[in-house]
Amino acid sequence: MDSDDKVKRILDRQVHGLAPDPFAKKSLYSYSTPRDKVIIVISFICAILGGVLNPLISVIYGQTVGTLGTHHQTRAGSPDSGPDPGAADARRQLLRFTLYWVYLAAAIFVLIYAATVGFYYVGERVARALRNAYLRSVVRQNMAFFDAHAPGAVASRIMSDMTHVQEGITSRLAIALTALATFSSAFVVALVVHWRIALVVSPAYVLMALFGSLSGARVVQYHREAKVASEKASGLAHETISSIRQVYALGIQHRLAAKYDGFLKEAGRPSRKALYLLGLFTAWCQLLPPSVHALTFWAGSQFLVQGGASVAQISTIAIVVVMGAFGIVRIAPAAQALVATVSSASVIFREMARRSPQDPFDPSGAVIEGFKGNIELRGVSLVYPKRPDAQVMKEVSFSCPAMKTTAIVGTSGSGKSSIINLLERFYEPTSGEICERTPFKSRILVL
Numbered sequence: 001m002d003s004d005d006k007v008k009r010i011l012d013r014q015v016h017g018l019a020p021d022p023f024a025k026k027s028l029y030s031y032s033t034p035r036d037k038v039i040i041v042i043s044f045i046c047a048i049l050g051g052v053l054n055p056l057i058s059v060i061y062g063q064t065v066g067t068l069g070t071h072h073q074t075r076a077g078s079p080d081s082g083p084d085p086g087a088a089d090a091r092r093q094l095l096r097f098t099l100y101w102v103y104l105a106a107a108i109f110v111l112i113y114a115a116t117v118g119f120y121y122v123g124e125r126v127a128r129a130l131r132n133a134y135l136r137s138v139v140r141q142n143m144a145f146f147d148a149h150a151p152g153a154v155a156s157r158i159m160s161d162m163t164h165v166q167e168g169i170t171s172r173l174a175i176a177l178t179a180l181a182t183f184s185s186a187f188v189v190a191l192v193v194h195w196r197i198a199l200v201v202s203p204a205y206v207l208m209a210l211f212g213s214l215s216g217a218r219v220v221q222y223h224r225e226a227k228v229a230s231e232k233a234s235g236l237a238h239e240t241i242s243s244i245r246q247v248y249a250l251g252i253q254h255r256l257a258a259k260y261d262g263f264l265k266e267a268g269r270p271s272r273k274a275l276y277l278l279g280l281f282t283a284w285c286q287l288l289p290p291s292v293h294a295l296t297f298w299a300g301s302q303f304l305v306q307g308g309a310s311v312a313q314i315s316t317i318a319i320v321v322v323m324g325a326f327g328i329v330r331i332a333p334a335a336q337a338l339v340a341t342v343s344s345a346s347v348i349f350r351e352m353a354r355r356s357p358q359d360p361f362d363p364s365g366a367v368i369e370g371f372k373g374n375i376e377l378r379g380v381s382l383v384y385p386k387r388p389d390a391q392v393m394k395e396v397s398f399s400c401p402a403m404k405t406t407a408i409v410g411t412s413g414s415g416k417s418s419i420i421n422l423l424e425r426f427y428e429p430t431s432g433e434i435c436e437r438t439p440f441k442s443r444i445l446v447l
């Protein structure tokens, strides 16, 4: 029982590694330098400011329309001939608003440019540092780690999962922040300008958020299903072409072509559903501005005739609510991508925290000096971590003198390569030891 426990402990250690490193880095930004952090903070502020400023365009728009309207009324009230009394005043005001527009456009351009460049710059650097750290941690792992992973899994983690992470912390984060700021600012502007009209039009936000997030999630799901099926199709094509001689020899071209067709059809179904949904969503987005305008001008006209709203207020709300609604619809997909980033990153961090029980870079432990090569196996048993039920070697003892040729002979699967695996320390023996006997000093060192 005792020895069973010991074997189990040895196997567990190889499969799960040592206790995870408590000081392992667990946050993406711990892979950034202080300079990166400064850039991120600046980009963060720029993205939010850029988003907040956007709806202010509608305020200037409303003011401009208001000024034009007032001037038109004054002009209509004054005699037809003779100089226009309010013209100079109106021109001055319109010039001021035009300048505001130019300033706003320049500010938004600079802010969004700075935020985008900043996020991409840091994201690229963080992803590179993370890729490096991941590869460094992977090459320290023991063989049981690689036995448990499919051959392409590590490479795909480095390529596709890291790309996921990189996208998340660059474009998605910038879009999410700007969109959130645009929506919040638009919401506040509408309430401040005329809260009653703003409330009448506010269902547009809810509809847009609901429709955006629901259809976005479904489209992603359909794309995923389509991707799985088309991967099967391309896998089949790859295998068929690479073993085309056998395919000809067996005369199975038609069968394989039919199978390929089946996979393509399987991929086509979710793709088509995604297409319909995407079409519906695009059309819905086109429907939104006229509907919001209609509702705003209808509600606004009610308040206007009662003297409770001005043309400027109504025009501002008509524009700002559309901006806010388009802001909200960009938040959901960006937020979903951020969640995917966090989950990819957490898998990566968990793997990086794994401490290998046979770490080639760990300098601690006994070092054999003056190694001669007199190797001796004493009662060595081996169970592979992936096959805990099979005893591959049972109390094997023999010695290989240095500078002599030793032949290990046996049937296939008898464990010859396993002895070499143990010598190379790819696996741990479940009992016994492998030693180097140094004849002159009569010392025994465990390999």
Ligand SMILES: Nc1ncnc2c1ncn2[C@@H]1O[C@H](COP(=O)(O)OP(=O)(O)O)[C@@H](O)[C@H]1O
Pocket (backbone or CB within 6 Å): 147, 384, 385, 386, 387, 392, 410, 411, 412, 413, 414, 415, 416, 417, 418, 419
């Ligand atoms: N990494 C491994 N994980 C699980 N079982 C293994 C592994 N490597 C070898 N084995 C199994 O151990 C046994 C001995 O294999 P091996 O040492 O390769 O034999 P030989 O080299 O004498 O042909 C075989 O049953 C083989 O299937």
Ligand SMILES: [Mg+2]
Pocket (backbone or CB within 6 Å): 416, 417, 418
């Ligand atoms: Mg072999």
